[in-house]
Structure formats: structure tokens, C-alpha cells
Amino acid sequence: MASEDEKSRSSHSDALQDAQVDERDQVKSDTIALPSHVAGSGTLxxxxxxxxxxxxxxxxxxxxKAYAADWKHFARWCRLKGTDPLPPSPEMIGLYLTDLAAPTGPSPALSVSTIDRRLSxxxxNYAQRGFSLDRKDRHIATVLAGIKRKHARPPVQKEAILPEDILAMVATLPFDLRGLRDRAILLIGYAGGxxxxxxxxMDVGKDDTPDSGGWIEILDDGAVLTLNxxxxxxxVEIGRGSTDQTCPVHALEQWLHFAKIDFGPVFVRTSRDxxxxxxxRLSxxxxxxxxxxxxxxxxxxxxxxEKERLALFSGHSLRAGLASSAEVDERYVQKQLGHASAEMTRRYQRRRDRFRVNLTQAAGL
Structure with a gap:
């Protein structure tokens, strides 16, 4: 049996090899460079x-970040199997997908959606390194089709936050600066989907910061968010609410006023007190x-x-809440959420008026 010292050296060796693989991958991933026959200059x-x-x-x-983690996992898997991730081998990738769906080691099996995301x-990553991965190759496509047929399950959806829920949630927040910020986050996130x-x-103004994902414009009737x-x-248009206590635009104005924010990120961290x-900027x-x-x-x-309650809700619960609660034409909800199709919007609707159109009776039964 290996001693603790030997195990420690083995673990350190594995970590060092992983770091070396990551470093090589980083070098290979910097694919944008000058052609070899062109002399470099400051401008170029x-x-x-x-x-x-x-x-x-x-x-x-x-x-x-997810794609980087996918490549790191695959590169380590290849090393443990005694092969190299480059150039792409459809046969090895098919085996990799198999190991994700039905692992031979202690790792848990991944969901079909996660496996599909890993393949993407x-x-x-191969494209960034100048290679083309043919997902339709039979060694990949047939294995993935079999995994989907055998292991696919309906997607697990997060619970929608309904109107009475969001009101109860904001009621738990204090009226200090941090409470004003969090109240605006919940109400703006909910009303805007x-x-x-x-x-x-979001930033206050256009191009306030290099990492801006959009900006806001507050008008008399509401706020317009321009989002990337x-x-x-x-x-995204967010109209004013019926009362100041539940109005997302009023909550946003209160936060910006008392936080003295007129430039840069809208939602930022606060001091410890x-x-x-x-x-x-907040994460x-x-x-x-x-x-x-x-x-x-x-x-x-x-x-x-408590554990089950926490598992039911996530950031998507705000979007699902708007889609499930807004009693308006579905097209308006689709536009607010930024969905390309009505079918995607319906996936977010947790309590819609089912059987509004009864095709059974319409067909004469």
C-alpha cells in the first residue's frame, strides 16, 4: 500500500501535469496572431x-468560463486515458460522452443537457485552435442520440415567483442603503423579466464603463432599459407601478438618489455597515x-x-414569475423577455390558463 508521502507526491505530480496542460492549452488558444511572413510593429x-x-x-x-472548464476537464480525461486531446478524435470524444453519461469512476452521471453543453x-475550443469538430460524425452523433434516448428527462424548472411572493420578499428588506438596493434589484428584475x-x-448612462451590458433612461411614465x-x-420598458411601495421605477430612483449614483454601474456593493x-459592480x-x-x-x-425551498428558486424565478403572472397578450411577454419564439416564452409560464382552447370539443367530441 502506498505511503501518505507517496500519495502526496503523486497528487502533486498530477496537479503539476494538469497545470502544464492548462498552460499549453492557453498558448494554443491564442490563435489570433500576425502571419509568419509579416514583420511586427507597434500598430500591428x-x-x-x-x-x-x-x-x-x-x-x-x-x-x-464554462467552455474553459469543459476543455480543462476533457484534457485531463484524455491524459488519464493515455491520449491527447489534439487533434480531435471522434472515436475518443464518443467514449468521453459515454463516460459522462455512465461513468466508470466515482463521478456522478451528468444530465443530457450538461453533456450536450460539454460537446458544444x-x-x-477546437475551433479556437484551428480544428473542426464534426458533431455529425457517427462516433459522436449515434452515441449522443443513444444517451438522449436512454437518459433524457423533462427539464427541471425553477419555481416562479408570483406577485404575492415578490411583495412578501421585498417586505423582508430594511430601509437602509443596502435594503434600498436589494429592493430595486428584485422589483426591476421581476418587472423587466x-x-x-x-x-x-447595467450602467446609469451609455458607455459609462468598458464592461457595461446596457444603460437606463428614467422617464415620467417609467424606465427604458437598453440591454446587450x-x-x-x-x-425593455418598465412602467411605473400602482403605488410607490411596489413600483420598480420608484425603487430604482430611491436607490440611485440615496446612493448618490449618477455614473457607472447601477448596482454596486455597499460598505460593511x-x-x-x-x-x-455587484456580481x-x-x-x-x-x-x-x-x-x-x-x-x-x-x-x-429549508433545503428543498432553496432548491426551488433561482435567478430564473424572476423571469418565470413575469411570464406566469402578466395577464396580457403573449407577444408582449415574449418581447419583454427577449425570446425569439413564443414556444420559448411558454416554457417560462408556470401557471397559464390551460385548456383555454378545447380542441376536443372543437373537433365534435
Missing amino acids: DRLVENARDYAKASTAENTN GLAW LRRSEIVS AKTGWRE GKNALEA DKHVARLIKTTVLKSGIRAELP
């Missing part, structure tokens, strides 16, 4: 750097934590154990 070098920045910005930051991550990344990426979202630029607004993780915390405090679904 700056253009190369700018081109790399644009290439990185072609996908969302969270997507980049590998295809993207926003993703959590969209909430925290997953599906491109879109405008909650009395001063800082310059640092989208704050939105998820805020939702879970206020759900617990407000007693929503109190009949369930």
Missing part, C-alpha cells in the same frame, strides 16, 4: 491585441443569493424543508 501588435479582445467578447463571460464547449447578469451589468443580452441588443455605496451571484435569502425570510413554501 496593438491590432492583434484588440482582435483577441474582440474574439473573447464574441461569447458571454460566463460562457467563456469542445467544438468551440431580466436575467441576473442583465440586472448587474444573450440574443443581442433589446429595449451598509451606509455607503462603493464603486465595485450576478448576489442576485441568486438575494432571492434565496428573501424566499426563506418571507416564508414562501414554508411547508417544505
Whole structure:
């Protein structure tokens, strides 16, 4: 049996090899460079750097992180199997997908959607390295089709936050600076049907910061948010509510006024005592934590154990809440959420008027 010292050396060796693989992958991933026959210059070098920045910005930051993690996992898997991830081998990728769906080790099996996302991550990473991965190759396509046929399940949807829920949640917040900020986050996120990344990426004005994901314009009748979202630029109109206590625009105005914010990120961190607004933009993780915390405090679904209650709600609960609660033509909800199809919008509707059109009776039965 190996001694603790031997195990430690083995673990350190594995970590070192992983780091070396990551470093090689990083070098290989910097694919945008000057042709070998072109001499470098200050201007051309700056253009190369700018081109790399644009290439990185072609996908969302969270997507980049996920794809990087996908490649790291696959590269380590290849090393453990005694092979190399480059060039792409459809046969090995088929085996990799099989191991994700029915792992031979202690790792849990992944869902079909996660496996599909991993494959997309590998295809993207290969493209950045100058290779083409044919997802229709029989070694990949047939294995993936079999995994979907055997393991596919209906998607697990997060619970929608309904009107009575959001009111109960904001009622748990204090009226200090931090409470004003969190109240505006919940109400704006709910009324706008926003993703959590969209909430925290907004600036007060256009082009206030390099990492801006959009800006706001407050008018007499409401607020217009111009957002650079997953599906491109879109405008979101948020009208004023019936009372100041529930009005998202009023909550936003209160936060900006008392936090003295007129430039830069809309939602920022506060000092430890909650009395001063800082310059640092909030992380989208704050939105998820805020939702879970206020759900617990407000007693929503109190009949369930705390762990189950927390698992029911996430940032998507705000978008699902708007889609499920707005009693208007579906087209308006689709536009607000920024969906390309009505079918996608219906996936967010947790309580819609089912059987409004009874085709059975319409067919004469």
C-alpha cells in the first residue's frame, strides 16, 4: 500500500501535469496572431491585441468560463486515458460522452443537457485552435442520440415567483442603503423579466464603463432599459407601478438618489455597515443569493424543508414569475423577455390558463 508521502507526491505530480496542460492549452488558444511572413510593429501588435479582445467578447463571460472548464476537464480525461486531446478524435470524444453519461469512476452521471453543453464547449475550443469538430460524425452523433434516448428527462424548472411572493420578499428588506438596493434589484428584475447578469451589468448612462451590458433612461411614465443580452441588443420598458411601495421605477430612483449614483454601474456593493455605496459592480451571484435569502425570510413554501425551498428558486424565478403572472397578450411577454419564439416564452409560464382552447370539443367530441 502506498505511503501518505507517496500519495502526496503523486497528487502533486498530477496537479503539476494538469497545470502544464492548462498552460499549453492557453498558448494554443491564442490563435489570433500576425502571419509568419509579416514583420511586427507597434500598430500591428496593438491590432492583434484588440482582435483577441474582440474574439473573447464574441461569447458571454460566463460562457467563456464554462467552455474553459469543459476543455480543462476533457484534457485531463484524455491524459488519464493515455491520449491527447489534439487533434480531435471522434472515436475518443464518443467514449468521453459515454463516460459522462455512465461513468466508470466515482463521478456522478451528468444530465443530457450538461453533456450536450460539454460537446458544444469542445467544438468551440477546437475551433479556437484551428480544428473542426464534426458533431455529425457517427462516433459522436449515434452515441449522443443513444444517451438522449436512454437518459433524457423533462427539464427541471425553477419555481416562479408570483406577485404575492415578490411583495412578501421585498417586505423582508430594511430601509437602509443596502435594503434600498436589494429592493430595486428584485422589483426591476421581476418587472423587466431580466436575467441576473442583465440586472448587474447595467450602467446609469451609455458607455459609462468598458464592461457595461446596457444603460437606463428614467422617464415620467417609467424606465427604458437598453440591454446587450444573450440574443443581442433589446429595449425593455418598465412602467411605473400602482403605488410607490411596489413600483420598480420608484425603487430604482430611491436607490440611485440615496446612493448618490449618477455614473457607472447601477448596482454596486455597499460598505460593511451598509451606509455607503462603493464603486465595485455587484456580481450576478448576489442576485441568486438575494432571492434565496428573501424566499426563506418571507416564508414562501414554508411547508417544505429549508433545503428543498432553496432548491426551488433561482435567478430564473424572476423571469418565470413575469411570464406566469402578466395577464396580457403573449407577444408582449415574449418581447419583454427577449425570446425569439413564443414556444420559448411558454416554457417560462408556470401557471397559464390551460385548456383555454378545447380542441376536443372543437373537433365534435
